[in-house]
Structures are given as structure tokens and as C-alpha cells.
Amino acid sequence: MRDAENESHEGKRKNESLWPIMRISHTRSRYIYELYYKREAISKELYDWLLKQGYADANLIAKWKKPGYEKLCCVRCIQSKASLSLVYP
Template sequence: MSLTTKLRRIRKPPPEGWDLIEPTLEEFEAKMREAETDPHEGKRRTETLWPIFRIHHQRTRYIYDLFYKREAISRELYEFCLAAKIADAQLIAKWKKQGYENLCCLREAISFWHNL
């Protein structure tokens, strides 16, 4: 889903500061589209998902670092990104807990998915 589609789904204009993070988010979106359309012949089922999980992690970590580490974006913009599903709220909730700071995706936190 493109970034503009995600923004239309919210039905609110982006808050102040959006123009500062939009170019980086567009880059992540382009990388995600490329990873999704990459050929997957000869790869295991889980190997085809690795690039997608990596980009998802990078995009979510970018928003997390801007808000919690660098304090460069407002709470309103942070919550807008969570509501538009630009960043993964559940993954960020795990990162805030001790011992989960370097978690790459929620798939690793749930042992049920390890054998898939």
C-alpha cells in the first residue's frame, strides 16, 4: 500500500513536521515495493519475507528514534504515523520493554512462528 493511500485512509491532513519525514518515508516505501516484487524462485518461504521484515523494522525504528531518542517530532506526528500504520505500534511497545530493545520483528517474540 502506498504512502498516499495510507494518508487518505486517515482522512486528516498530516500534522506539522510531516514534510521533514516524508522524503525518508517515501524512500522506505519504494524499497518496500521493490522487495515485494523481487523474484522469489529458488528461495525458501521465509527467505522471501526477510527483506520485507528488514524494511518494516527500519521504517518503524526511524519513527521510534525520531520520537523517543532524538525528540525531533511531536507527539501528534508520532501518533499520526501510528494511526496511518506507517510505524508498527506493537513493535514499538515491545522495544520500550526491557530485554526487547533489539527485537527485529514481532515474529521473533512469538515462539509459535519459529517453525514456519
Template sequence: MPPIRTSRNKKPPPPGFEDLEDTFLEFHNKLKDAENAPHEGKKKHEMQWPIFQIHHQRSRYVYDLYYNKQAISRELYDWLLKNGYADGNLIAKWKKQGYEKLCCLRCIQTKETNFNATCICRVPRAQLKEDHTIQCVNCGCRGCASSD
């Protein structure tokens, strides 16, 4: 029998992670606070909204550092995606036209909706009635269409 591996071969972070470590620690603390927040009086899906929002902020932070500011290397970017500091699938959607402001991947999945359509937050505000306020059931977004 082969020996059992007790620890994975984790690579140390590439150079440049030390500068970002404090920011990711803040995101981690915000996430812990959101998970431990009281749930009384909230619906089941409303409890997850702060977690989705923090996850979005963290992924957007990495996206901006790599694609907009070119402040981090490709090696560090790949390491961050591999180790779960950002959502690679969400970032891949942000690079496509029409999805630049996408809030979460659940809003574009058509199989989870009643009418096989995207979420209401993806509808441009110009096509909605003026007094109609929208809020996504999945993540609490108030509109992430690219034309807004």
C-alpha cells in the first residue's frame, strides 16, 4: 500500500502576497462576522446576502488588481485563484461583454428559475417601471445589468 499523505504539497505564496495579506485578512474577518451575525427575523436566503457581497468584493479586488491596475503578477493571480481568494468563474464572466457588473453566477443560471430566465437584477432599469424597485432573491443585488 502507498503511504498516506498527511499534508499536501502547499506551495508558499509568490512574491507580492505580503502586500495583499492585510486586505485579505480584513475580508476574512468581515466574512466571519457575516457568518456569525444574528439571523432572527430574516428569511433563509437573506441570511446569505452579506456572504455573497463580501465574496463579490474580494473577487472584484483581485480582478481590479490584475486586469485594471496591473499591480500583481500572473503567478500571484493564478495562486490567488487556486487557493480560493477569488472566484475564477465569476472573473471569467466579468471579462465578457455584457457581464461587467455581474453580482453572482446564480443570477445568470436559468435552470434554477421558474421560467428558465435570468434573475430580475439582470434586467436594465430603463426597461422597468419607474416606481418598481428590484432586489435579487439570490444575493440581494439591486441591479447588475451592464447598461445601468
């Protein structure tokens, strides 16, 4: 994650500089989601702790549990234009 954050942003658009970080976040969240919901390899307490500590994106995992959102890459992809303007002026 630090390597992705410290990577040079020269010549990249603002969104392109965030892609490596989003990819790592997605991968980590998906791994924790699969450990808890698919393989049932971790306990509820560990799962809650991982979410609380920020190791996984709780909003993204909540969307993955709903039908039709199984392959969603990030919550930002489904936000409306109006809500994006409030977050990213």
C-alpha cells in the first residue's frame, strides 16, 4: 500500500493516480469477504475487528452481499453524479 501511495503521479490524471490504491483496497476487502462469507474460515469477532480497523471496506462488502453487485469494484462506481459532487468538488 505504501508503494502505491508513494508512486510518482507525474503525467497521470487525478483518477489514474488512485487506481493502484483502489485495486489494493478491493483485493484486500474481497479476500476478507471470502474468508468470512464464502469459506467461513474466520470468526465474527475477527471479521468485525478487521472492518473496525479499516482493513476492509464495509460498504463495499455490504454491496457484494446483494444480488447483482457481486463483481462491483468500488462503491464510488455506483454513486450518483450529485453525491459525487458533494464529496469531490
